Amino acid sequence: MNRRLLSLGILAVISGVALAEGESAAPAAPAAAAAAPAAVAGNATAGKGKNAMCQGCHGQPGWRTAFPEVYTVPKLGGQNPNYLVAALKEYKTGERAHPTMQAIAAGLSEQDMVDLAAYYAAAAK
Numbered sequence: 001m002n003r004r005l006l007s008l009g010i011l012a013v014i015s016g017v018a019l020a021e022g023e024s025a026a027p028a029a030p031a032a033a034a035a036a037p038a039a040v041a042g043n044a045t046a047g048k049g050k051n052a053m054c055q056g057c058h059g060q061p062g063w064r065t066a067f068p069e070v071y072t073v074p075k076l077g078g079q080n081p082n083y084l085v086a087a088l089k090e091y092k093t094g095e096r097a098h099p100t101m102q103a104i105a106a107g108l109s110e111q112d113m114v115d116l117a118a119y120y121a122a123a124a125k
């Protein structure tokens, strides 16, 4: 686990991909694919550029949103990236039932999910 976290961090630094906000994700860099053949590698820098639509709800502090009603939202910062990816996949497949998150996850590619997970895992708790 620690090795994987470390390699994710290193990949994020090395590749330093600066995706323009709003653009869809480019395929994983060849170097990333070679380093982690079993899974799509997450890029925290790319994830930061993709989290604009998450921030309204998963924003600090207090972890509350005011839309469509006031309710608390789980904290993502500092979470295990594998957990975050698994959760997003479960929303996408419908294994986890939550209308808002299902709609959001439906629009995310696997690359988007791992990038967002890498970003949130490294974000402040």
Ligand code: HEC
Binding pocket: 050, 051, 053, 054, 055, 056, 057, 058, 065, 067, 068, 072, 073, 074, 075, 076, 083, 084, 085, 087, 088, 096, 097, 098, 100, 101, 104, 116
């Ligand atoms: C409209 C508000 C809203 C937006 C926008 C939103 N979320 Fe969520 N999210 C929620 C709520 C509410 C939950 C808790 C749902 C539940 O009970 O299953 C949640 C749950 C999650 C979880 C599971 C957390 C856990 O601890 O199990 C993840 C991961 C997640 N969201 C990621 C994201 C990402 C990534 C984005 C942006 C691409 C995003 N969310 C955008 C409201 C939102």
